[in-house]
Amino acid sequence: MIGRLLSLLAVVLACAAAQCGPASDAKPRAAEPEERLPPDQRDAHALGRELFELVDRAVAYRTSHRGRPAASITQMGIESLTPATVRRVVNVHREPVVTVAFRKPEGREIVSCLGDSRVLEDASMRGGRFTLMCTSRSGLQRQMEVGVQPER
Numbered sequence: 001m002i003g004r005l006l007s008l009l010a011v012v013l014a015c016a017a018a019q020c021g022p023a024s025d026a027k028p029r030a031a032e033p034e035e036r037l038p039p040d041q042r043d044a045h046a047l048g049r050e051l052f053e054l055v056d057r058a059v060a061y062r063t064s065h066r067g068r069p070a071a072s073i074t075q076m077g078i079e080s081l082t083p084a085t086v087r088r089v090v091n092v093h094r095e096p097v098v099t100v101a102f103r104k105p106e107g108r109e110i111v112s113c114l115g116d117s118r119v120l121e122d123a124s125m126r127g128g129r130f131t132l133m134c135t136s137r138s139g140l141q142r143q144m145e146v147g148v149q150p151e152r
Contacts (some may be wrong), residue, residue: 041144043102043110044134048146050085051100051115051132052123054078058089058096059117069096092116110134113144123147 037045054073061076062069069091073080080087081103088099101112113134122130128148135141 038109040109040136041146043108044113044132044144045146047085047100047102047110047113047134048115048130048132048144050082050087051098051113052119052130052147054087054089054098054100055096055115055117055119058098059120062094062096067094069094105137109137110144111137 035042057076057078058070070076070089071091073087073089076089078087084103086101086103088101090097090099095116097114097116099112099114102108105111113132115130115132119130119132126147129145130147131143131145133141134144
């Protein structure tokens with residue numbers, strides 16, 4: 001795990017030193033308006049935004065507590081319930097796995113998504129895009145790509 005973090009840090013530092021990224025006159029990728037996305041992608045994007053933030057906070061908590069992960073979302077100082085979602089964290093070999101689910105899944109195509117620290121690495125390497133494991137209303141699980149949409 002430390003090796004993965006160090007390699008990610010090395011990539012970020014190398015990119016910064018080489019001044020990677022869009023030129024000042026280049027347009028950054030624009031997010032596709034959510035109303036134009038299919039319902040399942042819209043649901044996954046909503047859950048993905050929240051999940052990304054929670055994974056980032058869980059990894060930061062583990063780092064600042066000498067490798068000890070938080071036992072719950074509440075221990076990280078975050079509410080486990082919002083008006084729209086339920087948030088959970090479990091630790092698998094000290095790796096936080098975060099789940100975000102809609103409290104009222106009626107009318108939703110995707111009811112929950114989960115991810116671990118790989119979403120942070122994925123987003124940093126793929127311009128803000130990352131892959132989550134999401135559960136549909138029927139119970140079927142599938143990988144879904146969320147984050148910044150490329151221009152079309």
